[in-house]
Amino acid sequence: ISFTLTTKDHILLNEITRITTQVPGNALNSFISTTPITPMGNKDVNMSIVVHHQPHFTTQKANEAVIWGYFLYPRRKGEFVDKQYIKMTGKEMLEELLGQLSKVDPGPGNIMDKKQEIMDSVINCIPAYMPYASALFNNRAKTDRPKVIPEHSTNLAFTGEFVEQPYQMVFTEQSAVRSGEIAAYHFAGVPMAKLVKNPRYDKDIKTLAKATRKMFK
Ligand SMILES: Cc1cc2nc3c(=O)[nH]c(=O)nc-3n(C[C@H](O)[C@H](O)[C@H](O)COP(=O)(O)OP(=O)(O)OC[C@H]3O[C@@H](n4cnc5c(N)ncnc54)[C@H](O)[C@@H]3O)c2cc1C
Incomplete structure (x- = not known):
C-alpha cells in the first residue's frame, strides 16, 4: 500500500x-x-x-x-x-x-x-492500495505469458509487464517500453538488430564474479 x-x-x-x-x-x-x-x-x-x-x-x-x-x-x-x-x-x-x-x-x-x-x-x-503491484514477480511457466508478437499475428501484439521477454527484468520501464518497441519494429519492418542491445550479464564473467563476491560478503 x-x-x-x-x-x-x-x-x-x-x-x-x-x-x-x-x-x-x-x-x-x-x-x-x-x-x-x-x-x-x-x-x-x-x-x-x-x-x-x-x-x-x-x-x-x-x-x-x-x-x-x-x-x-x-x-x-x-x-x-x-x-x-x-x-x-x-x-x-x-x-x-x-x-x-x-x-x-x-x-x-x-x-x-x-x-x-x-x-x-x-x-x-x-x-x-495496489493489490497487484507485485503480481509480475509471481512464478510462472514459460507458456503463462504471451510473447510480444504471438505466432502468426499480422496486426496484434502484447506490450507491458505481462509479456514474456527473455533476459529482461520485469517491473521496469525499460522492459515495458521495449515490448512496445519490439511490436512497432516488427510491424514497421525495422530489423530487431536496431533495438538497444540486451546485456547478457548472466554470461559476463566480470559481473558474475562481482555477484559471487557480494553474495559471500
Ligand atoms: C509502485 C511501482 C513502482 C515502480 N517503480 C519503478 C522504478 O523505480 N523503475 C522502473 O523502471 N519501473 C518501475 N515501475 C514499473 C513501471 O512503472 C512499469 O513497468 C511501467 O509503467 C509499465 O508501463 P506500461 O506502459 O506497460 O503500463 P502502464 O504505465 O501501466 O500504462 C497502462 C495504461 O493503460 C491504461 N489502461 C488500462 N486499461 C485501459 C483500457 N481498457 N482503456 C484505455 N486505457 C487503459 C492505464 O490507465 C494506464 O495509463 C514501478 C511500478 C510500480 C507499480
Missing part, C-alpha cells in the same frame, strides 16, 4: 534530508535508515519513502513538496499507529512515517519537535 504526500512548504523535506543525509532525488529509495538502503540481513523494513528531486510534477508550485512512500506488507501493524497499514488513513501513514524518522533521527533535536508544523503543512496525503 502506498501514499502520496503533498505539503505546502519544505519543512518535512528538509528534515528528511537532514536525517537521511540524502538530498531529494539523490537516492531513489530512501528506506527509513541513515544509509540509503538497509543492508541485507537486517530486520525487515516495513516502510520506504521515495523522495524525488523537486518539483516532481510540472504543475507543482515552488513552495510545494511531493513525496511518495509505501509499506511492503500491508497487513502488518504500524509501530506508531496501532493499526494495520492497509487500514490507515493518509494522516495516520504520515504519523507512522514521522515516528519512523524520529527513531533514526541523529539529532541535534528531533523531527518530533516539528510535528505540529509538519502536520499543518500537509495539503493532502492520499493512500493507494
Whole structure:
C-alpha cells in the first residue's frame, strides 16, 4: 500500500534530508535508515519513502513538496499507529512515517519537535492500495505469458509487464517500453538488430564474479 504526500512548504523535506543525509532525488529509495538502503540481513523494513528531486510534477508550485512512500506488507501493524497499514488513513501513514524518522533521527533535536508544523503543512496525503503491484514477480511457466508478437499475428501484439521477454527484468520501464518497441519494429519492418542491445550479464564473467563476491560478503 502506498501514499502520496503533498505539503505546502519544505519543512518535512528538509528534515528528511537532514536525517537521511540524502538530498531529494539523490537516492531513489530512501528506506527509513541513515544509509540509503538497509543492508541485507537486517530486520525487515516495513516502510520506504521515495523522495524525488523537486518539483516532481510540472504543475507543482515552488513552495510545494511531493513525496511518495509505501509499506511492503500491508497487513502488518504500524509501530506508531496501532493499526494495520492497509487500514490507515493518509494522516495516520504520515504519523507512522514521522515516528519512523524520529527513531533514526541523529539529532541535534528531533523531527518530533516539528510535528505540529509538519502536520499543518500537509495539503493532502492520499493512500493507494495496489493489490497487484507485485503480481509480475509471481512464478510462472514459460507458456503463462504471451510473447510480444504471438505466432502468426499480422496486426496484434502484447506490450507491458505481462509479456514474456527473455533476459529482461520485469517491473521496469525499460522492459515495458521495449515490448512496445519490439511490436512497432516488427510491424514497421525495422530489423530487431536496431533495438538497444540486451546485456547478457548472466554470461559476463566480470559481473558474475562481482555477484559471487557480494553474495559471500
Ligand atoms: C509502485 C511501482 C513502482 C515502480 N517503480 C519503478 C522504478 O523505480 N523503475 C522502473 O523502471 N519501473 C518501475 N515501475 C514499473 C513501471 O512503472 C512499469 O513497468 C511501467 O509503467 C509499465 O508501463 P506500461 O506502459 O506497460 O503500463 P502502464 O504505465 O501501466 O500504462 C497502462 C495504461 O493503460 C491504461 N489502461 C488500462 N486499461 C485501459 C483500457 N481498457 N482503456 C484505455 N486505457 C487503459 C492505464 O490507465 C494506464 O495509463 C514501478 C511500478 C510500480 C507499480
